[in-house]
Amino acid sequence: MKHAKTATQNACKLCNPLGACLAFRGIENCVPFLHGSQGCATYIRRYLISHYKEPIDIASSNFHEETAVFGGSHNLKIGLKNVSKQYKPEVIGIATTCLSETIGDDVPMIIREYQAEFKNGSPMPIMIHASTPSYMGSHIDGFHAAVRATVKTLAEKGAREKLINIFPNMVSPADIRYLKEILEDFKVPYMLLPDYSQTMDGGPWGEYHRIPPGGTPASAIAMAGSAVASIEFGSTLEASKSAAGYLEEAFGVPRYHMALPIGIKESDKFFTLLEALTEQERPEKYDDERRRLIDAYADGHKYVFEQKVIIYGEEDLVVGMTAFLTEIGITPILCASGGKSGLLRKSIMELIPGMDELGIKVREGVDFVDIEDEAKLLKPDFLIGNSKGYTMSRKNNIPLIRLGFPIHDRFGGQRMHHLGYRGTQELFDRIVNTVIEQRQNASSIGYTYM
Amino acid sequence: MEQISILEGRHKQVFEKKTGGEQVEISCDTSSLSGSVSQRACVFCGSRVVLYPVADALHLVHGPIGCAAYTWDIRGAVSSGPELHRLSFSTDLQEMDVIYGGEKKLYHSLIELIEQYKPKAAFIYSTCIVGLIGDDIEAVCRKVAKETGIPVLPVHSEGFKGTKKDGYKAACHALMQLIGTGSTENISKYSINILGEFNLAGEAWIIRKYYEKMGIEVVSTLTGDGRIDAVRRAHGASLNVVQCSGSMTWLAKEMEQKYGIPYIRVSYFGIEDMSKSLYDVAKHFPERPDIMEAAKQVVSEEVKELYPSLQKFKKALTGKKAAIYVGGAFKTFSLIKALRSIGMSVVLAGSQTGNKDDYARLKEMCDEGTVIVDDSNPVELSKFILEKEADLLIGGVKERPIAFKLGIGFCDHNHERKIPLAGFVGMYNFALEVYQSVMSPVWQFAPRKGVKI
Numbered sequence: 001m002k003h004a005k006t007a008t009q010n011a012c013k014l015c016n017p018l019g020a021c022l023a024f025r026g027i028e029n030c031v032p033f034l035h036g037s038q039g040c041a042t043y044i045r046r047y048l049i050s051h052y053k054e055p056i057d058i059a060s061s062n063f064h065e066e067t068a069v070f071g072g073s074h075n076l077k078i079g080l081k082n083v084s085k086q087y088k089p090e091v092i093g094i095a096t097t098c099l100s101e102t103i104g105d106d107v108p109m110i111i112r113e114y115q116a117e118f119k120n121g122s123p124m125p126i127m128i129h130a131s132t133p134s135y136m137g138s139h140i141d142g143f144h145a146a147v148r149a150t151v152k153t154l155a156e157k158g159a160r161e162k163l164i165n166i167f168p169n170m171v172s173p174a175d176i177r178y179l180k181e182i183l184e185d186f187k188v189p190y191m192l193l194p195d196y197s198q199t200m201d202g203g204p205w206g207e208y209h210r211i212p213p214g215g216t217p218a219s220a221i222a223m224a225g226s227a228v229a230s231i232e233f234g235s236t237l238e239a240s241k242s243a244a245g246y247l248e249e250a251f252g253v254p255r256y257h258m259a260l261p262i263g264i265k266e267s268d269k270f271f272t273l274l275e276a277l278t279e280q281e282r283p284e285k286y287d288d289e290r291r292r293l294i295d296a297y298a299d300g301h302k303y304v305f306e307q308k309v310i311i312y313g314e315e316d317l318v319v320g321m322t323a324f325l326t327e328i329g330i331t332p333i334l335c336a337s338g339g340k341s342g343l344l345r346k347s348i349m350e351l352i353p354g355m356d357e358l359g360i361k362v363r364e365g366v367d368f369v370d371i372e373d374e375a376k377l378l379k380p381d382f383l384i385g386n387s388k389g390y391t392m393s394r395k396n397n398i399p400l401i402r403l404g405f406p407i408h409d410r411f412g413g414q415r416m417h418h419l420g421y422r423g424t425q426e427l428f429d430r431i432v433n434t435v436i437e438q439r440q441n442a443s444s445i446g447y448t449y450m
Numbered sequence: 451m452e453q454i455s456i457l458e459g460r461h462k463q464v465f466e467k468k469t470g471g472e473q474v475e476i477s478c479d480t481s482s483l484s485g486s487v488s489q490r491a492c493v494f495c496g497s498r499v500v501l502y503p504v505a506d507a508l509h510l511v512h513g514p515i516g517c518a519a520y521t522w523d524i525r526g527a528v529s530s531g532p533e534l535h536r537l538s539f540s541t542d543l544q545e546m547d548v549i550y551g552g553e554k555k556l557y558h559s560l561i562e563l564i565e566q567y568k569p570k571a572a573f574i575y576s577t578c579i580v581g582l583i584g585d586d587i588e589a590v591c592r593k594v595a596k597e598t599g600i601p602v603l604p605v606h607s608e609g610f611k612g613t614k615k616d617g618y619k620a621a622c623h624a625l626m627q628l629i630g631t632g633s634t635e636n637i638s639k640y641s642i643n644i645l646g647e648f649n650l651a652g653e654a655w656i657i658r659k660y661y662e663k664m665g666i667e668v669v670s671t672l673t674g675d676g677r678i679d680a681v682r683r684a685h686g687a688s689l690n691v692v693q694c695s696g697s698m699t700w701l702a703k704e705m706e707q708k709y710g711i712p713y714i715r716v717s718y719f720g721i722e723d724m725s726k727s728l729y730d731v732a733k734h735f736p737e738r739p740d741i742m743e744a745a746k747q748v749v750s751e752e753v754k755e756l757y758p759s760l761q762k763f764k765k766a767l768t769g770k771k772a773a774i775y776v777g778g779a780f781k782t783f784s785l786i787k788a789l790r791s792i793g794m795s796v797v798l799a800g801s802q803t804g805n806k807d808d809y810a811r812l813k814e815m816c817d818e819g820t821v822i823v824d825d826s827n828p829v830e831l832s833k834f835i836l837e838k839e840a841d842l843l844i845g846g847v848k849e850r851p852i853a854f855k856l857g858i859g860f861c862d863h864n865h866e867r868k869i870p871l872a873g874f875v876g877m878y879n880f881a882l883e884v885y886q887s888v889m890s891p892v893w894q895f896a897p898r899k900g901v902k903i
Contacts, residue, residue: 004558
């Protein structure tokens, strides 16, 4: 029976400030700071830790009743002072919450007051403010808001340098490391933001680090205004909300906007763009990766052809994955997201003009109960998305291939590759193995060669 | 090493036990300092953890999506029947709702969800902004209760209106609305309620079995493997047995006042405290010496089986040092004793929500040189772990990566654990987990051993 549905049940999204905290972790020597109740910081830390397995300190201005009545200015200032003292950060990334947004705190003004009041103290950290009310959008909007606010605060105008900005979207630490490797192999100076490849997936510590090593230095972000180009991943990310969009508008840095490079076609676009921007050919090693991937496609094509899947998660991840899946003959019969940009269908259509003929259905703003209802009707061969789909996978006996964020019930989500030839190779192997495992388990014979 | 200082305003929440040293009254029960990275949560969190295990109730979070998303299937609280508590429901308030109010959305959500899931009752949690936009939750709840015929209980858990403890109280208040509404017919005189036991990894079942072996009837477990009908008749029990005192003492006191049911505080962690919790219940029924006999029988059987199996761990762990940082102080006491019984000493002990009496008792229990902290933070915890050369940290998810980064063992003693640590079998599991983590050869590569990385 179909039920009327006002409430969100088993949400396929998280709140705005979570994304901002993650993005701020990608700036060197930066402490994320939530202007709101203590619980927001604690829940978000817990949620991130369960995926990344790293200590994640997020400060909070710790609202009380009086704070909510008289405004958060006093608490925010004390908080900034305490964080500065205890963490000695170079940057404090301040994100708002539903609470501070609803009472209407003017955070930029409070920051200016704070800077005026305490300017004679020790060196003042740089303060970045991102507006991230939890009642708007989802975690991915908070992520982009923080990246844009960072660039807005730090980027300066300068003579054009041979520098490329790269804004990779909310990808894994492993993906970030891979992108850095590519740019280093191209021997081109770059500014990648946010870079949490080390802060969210680092080594052991001999002593306690208040702020873990790693991240994009503020001084590097300052150069972003003088870059020759910005590359920004994320089909549904509009220029008006993005860091690259700001840099184009404010400093005339051209914005090259593309889907997450997953699959051969989208990865090719990325490498071709890099070749054009750097006026050189890609290093041989990436041709090798590409050739191995094409070879793997050939070896595994029969397992995956005409398999039907449901893919869900952040919209940009869904678009990137859909491009990849269709090029190996898998049909994403449902592309679903808890996000609601209004651009998901259009973005998929741009990459796959024949999407309707293929039977690709798109739904924005859904939760896991909606997706499960669809799954019951559509009967996909498997599900692809974060670990929160496990409940529906188990209940309906549909295998789940985990990727993206969060992965709370498996090990190593932070080290999983998604992007480029290497990431696609990893995903392809996993998908093929899922199909093989299914068939092997279902067979009464117990084949030892599959 | 870089000098780590304690934040001003936190000096009174950190204490080192020294003979002849300055005697500072540890300050607690305060809200966390702005800008320090507290390991605490908020009022909502307190309410949510207490009510979460009630498995046949609808738990609807009224607010933007975060609060519901972060508490979806978050605890290891298991149910022997319905599992409605493992779903996450939110009114997912949007900007327009914030401007024009969320009452309508709340009403429709409730009506639809009750129709779809047929719960025995509904708990409506208010989150931060609901406290600001002025939704009349009470009125909506009354209306829906009338239309659907089930109890619809508002839980006033706006995150900023106090600390986690206030959230416990709000949850207990909601439970009090249910208690007393069911029939107490056929309840034995020799009966108890188990309060503050949340059935993580089936712990309530273990405890319940011990009491039942003693001939005691367990009327209601609040709230582990909880059912609304059982909550409704909790006032029929003769005694309330309170664990996790932080969350449930308020309810016990209310029940004492309203129904004249006395309560005792217990802990099910470690051999000593587990045994005591059975004896203390038996003592409450002096006219039935057979209950005490049965309790002794249970303890003796269990200990006979457990004791030899602990020796291997004790041999390996003797002389190792532990740091404890958990939610409630009462648990800390038990853990100190449990650790001692496997040869370990405690160099740091602290809690998120202990009160003055708890800390006084903690001071008494601890060894010379032990650091005691209230509402600590990662910087402080790390400082003391390194200074005191701890080999193990006991805590929850947020503390785990601190231990592993610093290259020491960790035991998860929080809501998410999947292995029961309560009861006699729990003591075995605890010792095994500590042993497996502390004695692992992987720490030979940790930089604190002087290894170059």
